[in-house]
Amino acid sequence: MDRMHLLDLLLLGLYPALLCMAIGTDLARRIIPNLLVGALVAGFAVVALVSPLADLSLRLLVAGAVTSAGFTLFAQDVIGAGDAKLAGALALWLDPVQVPLFLITCGLIGAVLTLAATLKARRGERIAPFPSPLARPIAVFAHTGETLPYGVALAGAGLLLHPYSSLMLLT
Secondary structure, three states: OOHHHHHHHHHHHHHHHHHHHHHHHHHHHOOOOHHHHHHHHHHHHHHHHHOOOOOHHHHHHHHHHHHHHHHHHHHOOOOOHHHHHHHHHHHHHOOHHHHHHHHHHHHHHHHHHHHHHHHHHHHOOOOOOOOOOOHHHHHHHHHHOOOOOOHHHHHHHHHHHHHHOHHHHHO
C-alpha cells in the first residue's frame, strides 16, 4: 500500500470510524474502551511516521496538557477517565491552534446534551417510545440522574473539526 492510500485510510476511514464508535459505546455503556483510545494514538503515530509533521512536538505537548487537564477534571469527578483519555488522543489529531475551538465546540455540544436532558426531566416524560437514536440515552440519564456521556461531545467536536485540520492536506 502506498503512502497516499495509507493516509487516506487513516484520515478518512480510521479516525471518523473510531470517533463514531466512541460515541456509540459512550451512549450505550458509558464506557470509552482503552482499545479505542489506543487505536487513535496508534493511528496518529502511523500518520506522523508516514508523513512527517512540522508541528509534531507542539501536538505532543498540547496532547499532554489536554490529558493532564482531563485527569485533573477526572480527579474532581467532573468527567470520566475515558473522557480524559479520549480528549488527549483527539488533541493529537487536531492542529494545536484548533484546540480552543475544540473546547468551545465540546462545550456547545455538552450544553445541548444538558439542555435536552433537563427538558426531558422537567417534562417528566416516559422513556419510551424514542423518535430518534439519541432520544433514548438522553431520556435515560434525565430520569435516572446519571451523568452526561461527555464522550459524545468530545468525539462530536473531533468529527466537526477534522475536515479543517492541516492533516487533511496530506491526503
